[in-house]
Amino acid sequence: MSARSNLSVAQGAALSVGAVLGTGLISLPALAAEAAGPASLVAWLTLIVLSAPLAWTFAALGARYPDGGGVSTYAQMAFGRRVAAVVGWCFYFAVPLGAPVAVGFTGGYVSDILGGGRLTELAAFLAIVGTAYAMNWFGLRVSGRVQLALSISLATLLVVTVVAALPHADLANLTPFTPHGWTGIGAAAALLVWGFAGWEALSSLSGEYRDPRRDVPRATLIAVAVVGVLYLAVATVSVLALGPALAGSRAPLADLLAIGLGGPVRIVTAIMAVVLTLGAVNAYFAGASRLGAALAAEGSLPARVFGTQRRSLTFILLGSIVAVLLPLELHTAALLVTGCFTLVYVIGTAAALRLLPAGWSRVVAGIAFVAVTGLLWLNGWPALLSLVIAGGAVLYQAVSGRGRARPSPVSAPAAPEMACEESSA
Template identity: 30%
Template sequence: MTQQLKQDITLLGGIGQLSTTLLGTGLFMIPAIAANLAGTWSLWAWLILFIAICPIALTFAILGQRYPNAGGTAYFVRQAFNPKTERSVAWLFLSVLPVGLPAAITLAGGFGHALLPNFLSHGIGFLNGHYLAELLTIVLILTITLMGSKSSSHFQTLIALSIFALVGVFFWQGHIGLDDISMPSLNSSAILPIGTALAVMFWCFVGIEAFTHMGEEFKNPQRDFPIAIILGCFVAGFIYWACSVVILKFHAFEPNISAHSSIPWLSEQLLGNKLAAVITVIGYFACFASINLYTQSMIRLVWSQARDYKPSSRLTHLSKRGVPTTATYAVAVVLFLSITFGHLTNLDLETLVKLANSVFVLLYLLAMLSAYRLLTGWAKYLAGFSTLLCSVVFLCLGWSMLYAISIFAVLILPWGKWLKKGKPSLSNTP
């Protein structure tokens, strides 16, 4: 009998999961970076980005509505192409696990370290404080995952509401008026700064492809999944834009303030030191929300691949709460080994994030190509336009796109056929 994940995710829970994933670490860095690159024109950049991401998000929404499956993009590719390409895409997505997620966990650990009690902040034995905070983050992810998708979606909805409240308080205490939210005039000199800012800001909407892995767990995927994607993107886009308005008014960006310090600095200026701990908690859980969904999406991808190709494997086992327990522990072990290796070797996390992002954009592109083959009517034209947009973004990545192309090329090669040809036939054996 084919095992199925529990359908526990509601519309509100889906919106909370996606919006917090898109905000993630980006809220605490990207608006300040965009303001530094484009000044007040960054408000136009956010609007342009949101308009550009809408067709891509809508295409994902239609795919998830018509093909709800824990395999996500890999499943879409199988429907459009073949199982061989599906497995290559699945491994391509999983290749982010040892590089992208550890980098995000390290960023979350920076906030988490500040929350540790004094006797733990300096570490225990050979475990320094930052490494201990990262380990505790993995334990928290493991705990929430084992509680089930319903608990996870409720938790991330609370995080989304907290972030929304924080930006609302900034608006109120910062006395934001009509003059502050008016869009600046555009001219030819704005093209380059806006383009440069957009190249950075696109990463704020990387996460939709991971959300597609949760489509099978919606109570009503045909109705709620596409609405959750559209509203989740709208909520995240609005919060990014609103945060940028406050940052621009108070000049909370370089060279005045470093990008990662912009939100804490604003909090201190507008609210005083009393809420410093609250900001740290929100910062930690905003980072955590993004890591949590990506971890869960990878767990479900591992489980779906085992369910489809090795149904007798232990990886297909589900707990009473409908959680792929063995797959969860397997992913947690890889995360542990990856962050440990990173600490031992002092890897350049910024480079690793760039390489991981190239994989994400390639996944977007492959999903849009699949949609173009699968969909009909106006949806097919939408998918074609989205494919063009993703192609432009992929080319803008420069040298880092070679990383994703190289991995996918190696995965798609017919290694099985070559190995069979290389083996001597039994009939020819003396």
């Protein structure tokens, strides 16, 4: 059996959980509570429920059309290369926008220990992004096993946090339930898309399974259940144990551990947050730098700027520095990125409606399409950026006239590479 057909259900589920269970959870409970108060739990539950049909749709596509290209492949099959380029642009330009957000989550934990506020957070950003840039410039890669170990470490931290803080839960912290009105739930839901980005990796991983038609659905069910339980548990305990203090917290997991265990737990969570974020930023810099070069090779980006992996990597670094200097609040910056991800999901589910045969899978794809379209609307004005990026992709191809049929589809950053390394064990 070839190395590319060696991924078991357990491995696939673990990699899928790792792709979704990102660093955002270290701060998302606080940001969601700031937007909706205790009613943010409704937003968490809604996203968990809606993620099931979304994950199943990508799993159905992967099982039927196993290919490492993921959403780009299905967009090209259903709508042509220009729409596939839109997917590539949304993924690529989301990385320099998202790096300051991901590191901003961690910066709150670092400044919680060292003090210094914004200056400390900027220093943490430069250290993490600079290290990721240097590692990718010299070809130093964090292996799939290490990435998986980091995800397992995060899951373990979440479980310990929930167990430690649960005795301090107080139902009185559920009132007032909607301090910002019911509309706050929609605002929180749009923000929480950050924590659920990654389900598209299910389709990218499909070609790695021993039997995609059998194993992809099984791995999907396991991954959805694990992610849903962890997210809802952390969010619920955060609201019940921290109460109104949750909305203003820059380090909610550290706060939970502090009331549950005491001792130097803030230092431990800060170190864990830095390591997890470095692993995530490194993986996305690696994947996105190759994605930019691939888009340039097929004529979807200018080769003079993006034509090599190092040029593409340098653009990502400079774009990240510009983004971190913009006068944007953390939740607004996160919404700009989640808008890009959500547009990709709209395109992916729309492609599923054209590619999947009539039956249960197409019905589920329809539910997912309606859900992600609604989330794009809830994203508000930040969603306009994703539409601008999409328009730029189409306009560039029309003006340059250099777009051509792709010899092999480009994929979403990071996840497929991790799968190949892990499955070759």
